[in-house]
Amino acid sequence: MHSQIKVKSRIKDYSVNFVNLNEIYKLIGEDYHLAVVDKNVAHCFPKFGLGDLIVIDTNEDLKSWRGLEKIFDKFAEKKVNTQTKLVVIGGGVLQDAVGFCASVYCRGIEYYLVPTTLLSQIDSCVGGKTSINYGSRKNILGTFYPPCEILICEEWLDGLSREDFCSGLGELFKFDLLRNRIQFSSINNILDNKKTLSEDIYESLLYKVHFLEIDEFDKKERKFLNFGHTFGHALEITSKYKLSHGYAVIIGCMIALNISKTMFSYNESDYQISLELAKKILGNTVSVEKSWFDYESLMECVMSDKKNTGCVNMVLIKNGQPIVQKIEDYSIIDKALKEVYESI
């Protein structure tokens, strides 16, 4: 088992530690440490039924103004102050919302992150981004506020539903495409229970950390990690969040690949391999609705995304490498949406 990844940050350096559950129980027991726990995790692990903790029911709605009020109310109830160290135990939603609150409450309180979903272990836990949605705009309010430490324990993943587990594979799918190694993807073996995840979690985090250390504030190279997210975020909105983040990213990746095929002759055989893998991950748990792919609605979301200002900039693959590309001919997008909807 790997033990640690160190992350250099302009805000403060921190580390990702690979631990077992006992070390997390110990952390919660420390003075001034207050655990904020996803309700589904508290339920799965009765040991967390003891002690002082805040249990929160999570879904994408938590990442809203109303959701923040709920969290701030709990902070006030538990008398959270500048001495308090929060231990946030949950998936990407809890991390984004409580991380945001921690960054502004008392002008910033310390927090530790214990990611409990595959998506949050493989991707969202590093990078220091906190965010909430506002109106119909996804992740539009946010801060860069890294935790003191991230503690990864794979045991949490045993409790995940098949849908949440497969959603987490969405970010691994994205990394495999970005690294131009979709032919060698381990996702097939993971889905067939022929492989454990530790190596993939470690490698995905290392890959992301490389981009964070050269462009922490998302001005240049880190934008490549947005691959699949332009239409992924838009699909989350048009589906009213029925499509979970990882699944939306998978479909968003297929749309970006389809456009890469039209504009930059992305390899047809890699496209077909990616499509088969995408379908295998989506499996029977997701039934995609045609209305979510409505061109006008999706384009409205894409145009108001924070990474676009009245035009479509998206990450594509050219000659095996990611690039940020402005799309001028929208008929290419229209064609990609239709083809991906019909094939997925």
Ligand SMILES: NC(=O)c1ccc[n+]([C@@H]2O[C@H](COP(=O)([O-])OP(=O)(O)OC[C@H]3O[C@@H](n4cnc5c(N)ncnc54)[C@H](O)[C@@H]3O)[C@@H](O)[C@H]2O)c1
């Ligand atoms: N900050 C970032 O850099 C970043 C990066 C990628 C995604 N995100 C955000 O992450 C969010 C998605 O995160 P997610 O996929 O982890 O979803 P999530 O946090 O909603 O978790 C999915 C479901 O799993 C449950 N759950 C969590 N841990 C569990 C466990 N161990 N056992 C059983 N159930 C468990 C949750 O209660 C929830 O119902 C999106 O809002 C996305 O925008 C943020």
